[in-house]
Amino acid sequence: MKISKRAQDVPPSATIAVTVRAQQLKAQGVDVIGFGAGEPDFDTPDYIKDAAVVALKAGRTKYTAAAGIIELRTAIAAKLEKENGLKYTPEQIIVNMGGKHSVYEAMQAVLDPGDEVILPTPYWVTYPEAIKLAGAVPKIVQTDKKNSYKITPSQLKDAVTRKTAMLLLNSPNNPGGFTYTPQELEDIARVLEGTNVYVLSDEIYEKLIYGDTKFVSFASLSEDAYNRTLTLNGFSKAFSMTGWRLGYTAGPLDVIKAMGRLQSHMTSNPVTFAQYAAIAALGPPAGEAIEKMRKEFEQRGKYMTERLNSIDGVDCTESTGAFYCFPDVSGHYGRTINNVEINGSIDFAKALLEQANVALVPGLPFGCDNNVRLSFACSLEQITKGLDRLEKWLSQ
Numbered sequence: 001m002k003i004s005k006r007a008q009d010v011p012p013s014a015t016i017a018v019t020v021r022a023q024q025l026k027a028q029g030v031d032v033i034g035f036g037a038g039e040p041d042f043d044t045p046d047y048i049k050d051a052a053v054v055a056l057k058a059g060r061t062k063y064t065a066a067a068g069i070i071e072l073r074t075a076i077a078a079k080l081e082k083e084n085g086l087k088y089t090p091e092q093i094i095v096n097m098g099g100k101h102s103v104y105e106a107m108q109a110v111l112d113p114g115d116e117v118i119l120p121t122p123y124w125v126t127y128p129e130a131i132k133l134a135g136a137v138p139k140i141v142q143t144d145k146k147n148s149y150k151i152t153p154s155q156l157k158d159a160v161t162r163k164t165a166m167l168l169l170n171s172p173n174n175p176g177g178f179t180y181t182p183q184e185l186e187d188i189a190r191v192l193e194g195t196n197v198y199v200l201s202d203e204i205y206e207k208l209i210y211g212d213t214k215f216v217s218f219a220s221l222s223e224d225a226y227n228r229t230l231t232l233n234g235f236s237k238a239f240s241m242t243g244w245r246l247g248y249t250a251g252p253l254d255v256i257k258a259m260g261r262l263q264s265h266m267t268s269n270p271v272t273f274a275q276y277a278a279i280a281a282l283g284p285p286a287g288e289a290i291e292k293m294r295k296e297f298e299q300r301g302k303y304m305t306e307r308l309n310s311i312d313g314v315d316c317t318e319s320t321g322a323f324y325c326f327p328d329v330s331g332h333y334g335r336t337i338n339n340v341e342i343n344g345s346i347d348f349a350k351a352l353l354e355q356a357n358v359a360l361v362p363g364l365p366f367g368c369d370n371n372v373r374l375s376f377a378c379s380l381e382q383i384t385k386g387l388d389r390l391e392k393w394l395s396q
């Protein structure tokens with residue numbers, strides 16, 4: 001039977017081969033150290049789980065408004081105003097089934113075939129596929145290590161054409177934890193003034209920032225920025241709620257309404273009792289619960305970055321957010337290690353897994369074949385053990 005052209009064109013995840021092989025090795029009893037995790041290694045805080053149980057027992061088990069209950073949209077509006085300096089009405093907010101769904105639905109709502117979306121490297125693997133599924137074209141802009149892997153105003157200016165419909169910004173970012181400074185964002189905002197370009201600002205890692213890094217929401221920079229921005233956020237990362245599938249989008253009323261129409265036919269509402277738990281998540285215990293995780297990530301990230309930079313031929317730009325390091329390992333490309341030639345990030349990841357039992361993610365699917373991604377969403381003990389192995393493997 002036939003498979004649609006659309007589905008045929010979606011490639012299987014390029015990272016899956018390493019993950020599957022790591023699982024096979026583990027099943028054979030091999031002690032594999034995994035740096036592949038894309039989610040916090042902490043459990044969802046109890047105060048959130050308790051709220052879900054209360055909601056379930058109170059019979060919050062039926063359909064709600066497709067865009068989410070008004071109480072949650074109101075709580076998100078209050079959060080965005082208090083923490084991000086953004087004034088949105090609850091009607092300008094839609095609750096989606098995870099941030100991934102927010103990305104997909106926002107693109108379906110505003111992009112037409114042939115539109116271009118400016119996508120700076122390194123990018124989260126889902127973005128190019130979501131762009132293509134909307135019929136649009138990813139216009140990939142290769143960023144430079146010397147600019148800490150961030151798009152510059154002049155690169156942006158060069159990339160904008162009559163067909164540009166959107167700029168994708170993700171700060172702090174996956175896969176490198178790279179975070180734009182408020183000044184850098186202001187410079188980007190200025191380039192876009194006078195254009196019809198939307199900004200999709202994926203702020204899902206806003207709470208996980210380190211050192212003296214400052215987070216600022218793109219839409220808060222100016223009225224012009226506010227009017228062109230779709231602010232995307234969710235509960236997965238800050239609240240360690242990846243399995244609950246809760247994300248949200250805030251933006252111009254007509255865009256959010258369009259997303260609501262799509263959502264009403266695609267999925268209907270996010271899980272009802274999870275929405276009640278999300279209201280609780282945003283409540284007073286949030287500060288302490290998030291800070292506990294953030295501190296732990298900060299310590300691990302600092303350690304991982306220092307260790308990586310102490311290895312010959314490995315160059316890790318500081319991770320200022322999220323829970324990833326994205327070192328350049330191309331200093332080792334062209335080498336042969338234990339009879340295996342290393343000519344790119346996929347070779348690197350495969351050989352490291354087979355020979356030293358460390359699983360990490362190749363940079364190629366993120367648009368940077370010189371790099372690999374290591375998550376520090378695992379214990380300091382695991383990080384130490386894994387980096388010892390990596391160092392020893394590379395020193396052969």
Ligand code: PMP
Nearest residue numbers: 098099100124174204234236247
């Ligand atoms: N944006 C980025 C940059 C991410 O890394 C992720 C998770 N990998 C998401 C959005 C979506 O997360 P979720 O669908 O769990 O909310």
